[in-house]
Amino acid sequence: METTHGPSGAGLLEVRGLTKIFGTLKACDNIDLDIAAGEIHALLGENGAGKSTLVKMLFGSLEPYSGTISWKGQAVRIASPGAARRLGIGMVFQHFSLFDSLTAAENIALSLADDTPILEIAEKARSLSKTYGLPLDPFSLVGDLSVGERQRIEITRCLLQEPQLIILDEPTSVLTPQEADKLFETLERLRAEGKSILYISHRLEEVKRMCDRATVLRHGKVVAHCDPRQETAASLARMMVGNDVAGATRPAAPAALGEELLGICGLSRKPATPFSIPLNNIWLSLRAGEVLGIAGVAGNGQGEFFEAVSGEVLQDSADVIRIRGKGVGKTGISGRRLLGAAFVPEERLGHGAAPRMRLSENLLLSRHATDRKVFLGTAGVIAKAAIGAATQRIIEVMDVRKSAPDPEAAALSGGNLQKFIIGRELDRQPSVLVVNQPTWGVDAGAAARIRQALIELARAGAAVLVISQDLDELFEISDAIAVMHSGALSKPMPIAEATLEKIGLLMGGAEPGHAHHSREVA
């Protein structure tokens, strides 16, 4: 184990031999970690490496099995998030815990133990957020705010408790490049004040740019403490994954693209709930052999768009959506699949897969209509053997790692489940694939494999539509990129013309006629 000692400051948090065991899995195995005052410390690791388990123990949501945590030189036992807050540890979660129907100030008041009057809280929040460059209107309704603004509420709420250590879990995964830049300024200001930050991310460039030190976890163990500025993104990735991660190779798109496989002609949709985004006159044409990326900040209508294209929600007119030349606006998802389309939704558990069902049952979930002849016998009796064989085939092709022969979907790590869900659709060799956030929360190794598979599918003659928040990913795999903002879709920009700046501006709604701030789905 290579160790570099911290650059400056006294030890604020010292963790020695921290271990947490779930059943037979050592989620954290003998972890050592030091955080000095006034540093930004990165915690790196693939999905399932034990990052979340570690920070949950530091924040008191989980109790360690063994090991010690020392705070300013004193051994402490952090029994609850409340205890962590009293010590001076604050946390901003990846998934926000805010009530949409309350105002920012009310949300902040809810998390404070005392009964300070709401106006006082609002005033404090306003001035604090201003000091740190996170302008916030305490009386705005959370439901009306963009993700970036919601994150500001979370951060302000955390800062109000005057923590000395702030834990940030994947804070930029939902932000535009511009919003992320603002966040980095805030973090640097906090560091200048002597506060420490534990920064969890798998975006290596950010870590290199911001962090003073990094601790890398793999399979629950610390594999390295290092100075990220001395490392390259590739060497950091190597530490996380344990071997070299190859970027996807993208052969040039065929000069003449094939026929149109997916056509969307003026798709509009009224908001289904008060917090969902209306879709506004979307036009799109996707040809055989092409990967089209749709960029956009989360909650700008991507979910609504996916539901409309997949047929989970039907349109009023058949011709709004065409799959292989056939109008399918009024055809359900099974009918669209029968035409050769396949879909991968953003949520893995509960949408793309039923959490408490086995992988083989989850195979049947999306393929009972298209593979009826193989998977179902007379009177709809399920052919267990055929499904089992297909499940094994997908597991082998996609290298799905699991603990039991046919585990429940919820027992798999996010990346492995995603590999299975994508493999389930690829196994059918679809002619149209629509995938929403293909590698969200997936580790580098699995993500590379998934991206390569998407490119190969397109080059084999399918049309692939990728909705993603990860711009690096879109630039890696797309032949053209369009941006979704406030339910409207920009014109696709060929990859040769696209730059991060251009796309980033479109994501922020820079096109004329767009409201500056986006709203987010509840």
Added chain:
Amino acid sequence: MRIELSKRPQHSTLFSVLSPFIALALTLVAGAIMFSLLGKNPGEALYFYFIDPLREVWSLHELAVKAAPLILIAVGLSICYLSNNWNIGAEGQFIAGAVLGSFIPVVFPGFQNWTVLPLMLIMGMAGGAAYAAVPAYLKVRFNTNEILTSLMLVYVAQLFNDWLVRGIWRNPEGMSFPGTAPFHEYAVLPAIWPDAGRAHWGIVFALVAAVVAWFMLSKTLRGFEVKVLGQSPRAGRFAGFSSSRMVFFAFIVSGALAGLAGICEVSGAVGHLNEKLSIGYGFTAIIVAFLGRLNPLGIVAAGIILALTYLGGEAAQISIGVSDKVVRAFQGMLLFFVLACDTLIHYRIRLVSALPRSKTAEA
């Protein structure tokens, strides 16, 4: 010292099987405590309650008479509950089936031939199904809570039946007692072995329904659809299944089975329609469904156990002189323990001492 629940990574197959037995054992222990608080010898009381009724052939027949409606109803409820449709109104559907099924013998007593009984059974099922379709429609159309609507419809059915048997359907020769005239021979569901006891064909229907439902749920795409829509509605929609159609399917199947139970009870066990139609079969069947782990084969066993609490309750009133309310107490405890023990399937229980465990590391 505190008790900590930690989530298992996968549900425990062992405890899926064991939990109903643990619940039964705990119910017996709690029952023994209850009897000793009542001043009875708990051993003797439990013997009269649970063992004595099983010692005679005729009382085994009685057991089958009571178990048949419980199993029929609970099998239907299992489909409802697995698909996340909370039909609490099986008692009302039971009565609706009994009333509509009695229509022919009561209104056309002169129509007597072998077609009467099959028609009655079909009308009984139709009555239950139609009555269950009401909360289903309200749920799909207006997003109403089916727990409330199905439960409230029970009281409507009870009062409607009461009105019928005291009013226009009352037997004119019945000395003013509420109830219809006794059914003629073609309208009576026959006993299986008339020489040995009263058990009628209802128990056969119940067993057939259990086997068919088990096959459907565990082996077919329709059963898969039921479970997917019950567990993750969004994944079900992604699969292309319709949750509205499932609401109707689950309610109509379970209503039809409750209706069948109702008409079998009237034409098999009682012989005419009266105001004391049910001893709470529709509600007790909820316990049966959960004790049987929502598995139709488990429900057969659970139905027999709950039928025994009815028989034991009757026996214990006579032999040891306890109130018939004891039956309800037993059933309530059983449901409580069944639901509590189900926690063991998804959670592990650990006793944690108050001392921090990190002291080993400090040493």
